[in-house]
């Protein structure tokens with residue numbers, strides 16, 4: 001349990017800033033006897049918008065959750081900005097990180113969920129200020145100013161004192177994005193951020209995400225919004241059965257898929 | 271222009287003026303209840319055994335007021351022990367550590383199985399086990415013997431057991447420790463009622479388990495925890511009367527019985543006890559209403575306004591709008 005069963009990787013001294021923002025190597029993950037991820041390799045450059053596509057149950061959410069160590073991987077390695085996630089390598093051996101260290105790594109990785117998961121007992125503003133105040137112990141006034149600016153940026157300047165139950169789905173998801181941004185992450189993970197929304201509310205969330213992408217945020221987005229992938233995505237990764245089936249420029253992959261499974265999937269969602 | 275729906279031009283339909291359905295059963299019920307109430311009032315006023323003037327004269331005498339204060343102190347301290355220990359036990363029950371889980375389970379099993387009255391009397395007699403209660407290195411004598419030192423003692427401080435386990439402390443421990451077993455179940459149900467996604471979102475923001483529990487999970491669990499805790503508090507108010515048998519003398523029921531048996535006016539004093547407990551529970555009900563309202567924050571669009579209105583109408587019972595039952 002305390003060591004991932006992988007051979008020590010030879011010579012990958014990824015340095016912060018220099019290398020890719022996210023680097024996954026042969027990521028394996030099983031739930032009990034069922035292997036969900038069967039060796040995922042992926043690289044995401046800083047500033048890149050990477051869209052993950054794939055049929056239901058293919059392991060997209062699981063992979064995303066491995067990146068911020070919400071799930072422990074069984075084999076392989078994941079680096080974010082050069083830091084090995086969840087483990088420390090010493091003398092060719094992996095040591096499990098303590099809870100505090102894992103939490104510290106997660107601060108740099110924002111995550112947005114399909115079902116928003118806002119804190120219902122806090123107002124929109126409190127949702128955004130909570131983590132910087134509690135986790136980073138920043139100054140209240142600074143955090144507040146930043147939170148107000150973020151909420152204004154996602155178009156909710158007039159809803160700051162509303163509780164989540166007093167907001168529409170699209171507004172809740174925009175608060176959730178602001179909440180993640182308040183920790184000033186280097187990387188944002190989106191797990192089907194628009195799937196739980198009424199069709200007329202999808203656009204407002206996608207607009208916020210496009211704005212983020214233009215600002216140079218590194219993003220990994222699990223989505224069924226082919227239009228978003230084509231317009232905003234720098235790369236598209238098609239996952240099926242726990243492996244990467246196809247990886248390339250979104251416009252090329254969508255227009256001209258190489259694999260049968262990609263073709264079949266795109267035919268269904270387009 | 272003429273599309274205005276409020277246009278007075280448009281004829282408004284005549285209001286319905288139907289003959290309402292008659293409810294003869296209600297009138298029969300009112301008559302029966304009226305007669306019963308009249309009989310009861312007649313009993314209260316005319317039966318000598320009530321001796322109202324004696325009751326009113328004695329109900330607020332200093333020893334009884336001291337008893338009231340004692341009962342309230344007992345209620346507050348035992349509930350505090352119960353809640354704090356209950357939260358701890360609930361966290362132990364939900365932890366990944368099988369030893370902690372087992373200990374919490376065994377604790378709950380023991381204290382739910384033994385009646386409070388038995389516990390209270392048992393604790394009152396614990397002084398029989400040890401004459402002194404001391405704190406220091408455990409098994410110091412045995413360790414000393416092992417190294418050939420006679421009468422080695424490593425004790426920091428101690429009390430005479432009979433001093434420490436005065437009636438009040440024994441009663442407080444008996445009630446508080448037993449309450450913890452019930453509170454543990456209530457808190458556990460509350461924690462489990464909070465959506466998994468809350469913990470995940472908090473983890474993703476970099477919070478630690480302790481922070482998540484304190485700031486995210488417990489405040490939300492409160493909506494489920496507070497209503498049954500209110501009921502527990504009211505039940506505890508009544509159960510403080512059990513420690514009269516420890517015996518604890520600074521306690522309401524003990525004092526009431528003392529006055530009753532000394533003056534041979536047992537019945538009026540029992541009525542006095544009834545009135546005192548009614549008064550104190552009513553105060554608790556009001557407190558429960560405000561607590562529930564506080565923890566209903568953010569639940570439901572009009573939840574707060576609705577809870578406020580409904581709470582006023584029923585005096586606090588189940589005011590939290592949409593709070594799931596346990």
Ligand SMILES: Nc1ncnc2c1ncn2[C@@H]1O[C@H](COP(=O)(O)OP(=O)(O)OP(=O)(O)O)[C@@H](O)[C@H]1O
Nearest residue numbers: 031032036054055056057058059060061062063192
């Ligand atoms: N905690 C878990 N325990 C057991 N099995 C799990 C768990 N989480 C996910 N799985 C299984 O892993 C597989 C992949 O799940 P995952 O949620 O990653 O799929 P997905 O690609 O995100 O699908 P969707 O598009 O439906 O969200 C599924 O078969 C799922 O049943």
Ligand SMILES: [Mg+2]
Nearest residue numbers: 060061062191
């Ligand atoms: Mg998913």
